[in-house]
Amino acid sequence: MERKQHQNGRAGLRALASGGGSMCLEQTVSGDDTPYPYEVIKESADFLLSRTKLRPKIGVICGSGLGALAEQLEDRDIFPYDTIPNFPVSTVAGHAGRMVIGTLDGVAVMCMQGRFHSYEGYPLWKCAMPVRVMKLMGVDQLLVTNAAGGINRQFNIGDIMIIKDHINMQGFAGDSPLRGRNDERYGPRFPAMNNAYDRTLRQKTLELVKELGLQDVVREGVYVMLGGPTYETVAELNLLRVVGVDAVGMSTVPEVVVARHCGMRVFAFSLITNMCIIEYETEAKASHTEVIETATMRQKDLQKLARLIIKIMSEDGYEAGDE
Numbered sequence: 301m302e303r304k305q306h307q308n309g310r311a312g313l314r315a316l317a318s319g320g321g322s323m324c325l326e327q328t329v330s331g332d333d334t335p336y337p338y339e340v341i342k343e344s345a346d347f348l349l350s351r352t353k354l355r356p357k358i359g360v361i362c363g364s365g366l367g368a369l370a371e372q373l374e375d376r377d378i379f380p381y382d383t384i385p386n387f388p389v390s391t392v393a394g395h396a397g398r399m400v401i402g403t404l405d406g407v408a409v410m411c412m413q414g415r416f417h418s419y420e421g422y423p424l425w426k427c428a429m430p431v432r433v434m435k436l437m438g439v440d441q442l443l444v445t446n447a448a449g450g451i452n453r454q455f456n457i458g459d460i461m462i463i464k465d466h467i468n469m470q471g472f473a474g475d476s477p478l479r480g481r482n483d484e485r486y487g488p489r490f491p492a493m494n495n496a497y498d499r500t501l502r503q504k505t506l507e508l509v510k511e512l513g514l515q516d517v518v519r520e521g522v523y524v525m526l527g528g529p530t531y532e533t534v535a536e537l538n539l540l541r542v543v544g545v546d547a548v549g550m551s552t553v554p555e556v557v558v559a560r561h562c563g564m565r566v567f568a569f570s571l572i573t574n575m576c577i578i579e580y581e582t583e584a585k586a587s588h589t590e591v592i593e594t595a596t597m598r599q600k601d602l603q604k605l606a607r608l609i610i611k612i613m614s615e616d617g618y619e620a621g622d623e
């Protein structure tokens with residue numbers, strides 16, 4: 301049953317966080333270079349906690365065209381992003397821009413129906429700030445999904461790639477959602493990033509996809525995030541192939557880095573919405589229309605897979621620090 305759509309958020313510390321406030325916060329929050337302080341994130345978390353009875357321990361981030369999972373939740377509380385204090389807003393087609401808190405098969409889940417991308421003009425820390433909000437609300441396991449272009453020639457459009465590792469290309473260039481003063485309340489200055497994508501969750505999922513009849517379309521591979529909004533040139537794709545990338549997208553890595561920094565257990569998958577074009581002699585072009593069309597077409601199977609992963613997560617009952 302749909303419960304309510306919240307309309308009346310407060311700007312809260314937003315003015316303060318963007319430099320419009322007073323006191324010492326003003327000195328520490330000077331603009332897009334500096335991640336929101338703990339108190340600002342807590343204000344967003346407290347806002348949501350005070351307006352839902354549910355206490356989700358599992359978070360989900362829906363990629364381009366993949367937001368229909370949020371429609372499957374029962375007993376939903378819905379918060380458009382522009383009603384949540386300090387939240388950015390979604391500007392991309394296929395990203396509804398709402399936080400949906402509800403239950404799926406009896407498990408409390410909070411689901412971002414749409415995410416934030418660097419190409420929208422957001423710094424990486426802001427793309428990932430909802431993960432910290434989830435953390436302060438009690439979430440300790442995160443399912444991240446995205447639409448991606450297939451680079452691995454064994455892949456087909458519509459395949460689902462379980463992410464086993466990523467290449468943080470922006471990190472190579474000195475940018476990171478963790479750039480700036482480290483707040484030890486989240487995690488250490490230098491977090492490890494091997495096994496970022498939980499091995500047990502990946503193994504269990506791979507064992508169980510047969511029950512869903514998805515064994516022929518589920519793969520594992522390496523994801524790279526580029527800044528976008530351009531799709532790749534042929535030369536760029538050839539480079540990515542050489543360094544072992546299986547799928548390319550424009551998201552996910554900042555969210556996973558921030559989630560791992562604060563001790564969350566992470567599972568992520570890419571829907572291969574298009575095969576990257578690696579021939580020069582062609583009129584074909586990558587397009588967001590194709591991305592959304594494939595996502596819409598594969599909606600049902602993605603929901604089945606997400607339900608399975610959420611079931612595995614809830615049965616495992618992970619808590620931060622368990623590894």
Ligand SMILES: O=P(O)(O)O[C@@H]1C[C@H](O)[C@@H](CO)O1
Binds near residue numbers: 362
């Ligand atoms: O939010 P995701 O990563 O799923 O969306 C991908 C990357 C771009 O936002 C868009 C390009 O078509 O799809």
Ligand SMILES: Nc1nc2[nH]cnc2c(=O)[nH]1
Binds near residue numbers: 447528532573
């Ligand atoms: N960078 C990138 N992002 C995508 N998202 C969906 N498809 C693609 C793609 O081919 N390239």
